[in-house]
Amino acid sequence: MSSVGSSYSQIIHPKDYNQIMSHEHLYIPASDRFIAKKIRELIASSSEVIELGCGPARILSLVSKIEGINLTGIDLDSQFIDYARTFIKRTNVQIINADATKYVHHKEVDIFYSQGFHHHFPKGINTSNYLRNVYDNLKYGGYYILSDEFIPNYADEKEREIKIVIWYSHIIAHAIKHNFNYLAQEEAKTLLDDLFEGRINKNIKSQEQIEFVLSNVKSIDQSARIGKLDMASKLAEEFLSAIEVLHNFTFHGDAAMDLSRGDYKICDQAFRKEIQSTDFRIEDVKTFGPLKTIGAMSVYILRKR
């Protein structure tokens, strides 16, 4: 699974990214507000707070208004960072182009937080290295508020693919219903990227595959929403077979099509195993969405002990 690295801004313009995530996604806005609320509850005066993978400063703008906060946003993508600096002018915010795996803050940190960041990290050593770096930069008793998309528990990669199809169908069907066409297209591409990230022989997305996604999500989501999960899984399996037939290995010369967004979404069980290998304790979890059946945004409150 590849990291997004400095390529995300080649795939999507920062302004479009902020619009679809902050105003159109089914569950992200509620989890953004929860992160800000939680930080407000946890901080004392003059707290050092860092957002990992801040992107074009969507959440920095929300969190920077909290009184007594010294806020730092870090991201690998220099174009997102440039946009973030023009977007936020408050003196209590600094925005830094850095890698979350290596970044060392000049002071002990009270709170780290991230949104939609964890699933971009390649599994194994890369994930442990970044979690270790967060842990080392925190003061004792400090927090890492980690918010991301999670799918229901699965036993293996084949089952993960089925659950991934059901989750993205839910998000895309909602976008189509509300005429959020750009978001629907973007999530259709992300679904394909997420499937291919888990495979050895990686496909390159094609227009046929994207159209196939857009025309199939409604029926998959309808079954899942009314609790017919066996039917939703059957439809997802048929969907996966059809995507195979539409396979493509040819580049288009368009970054939005050729580059992977690097998404690889996991379940609560897999995440807990990653956390078990660190010294963090999971203090609380708040979910937005039907996690057990379809998927959700989950916000984990991790504490350094």
Ligand SMILES: C[S@@+](CC[C@H](N)C(=O)[O-])C[C@H]1O[C@@H](n2cnc3c(N)ncnc32)[C@H](O)[C@@H]1O
């Ligand atoms: C899906 S975006 C989320 C942006 C932001 N958190 C939000 O919710 O709007 C993921 C971000 O993580 C950044 N990223 C990925 N790997 C990184 C790393 N190792 N260090 C810092 N940033 C990273 C990407 O450049 C991208 O901007």
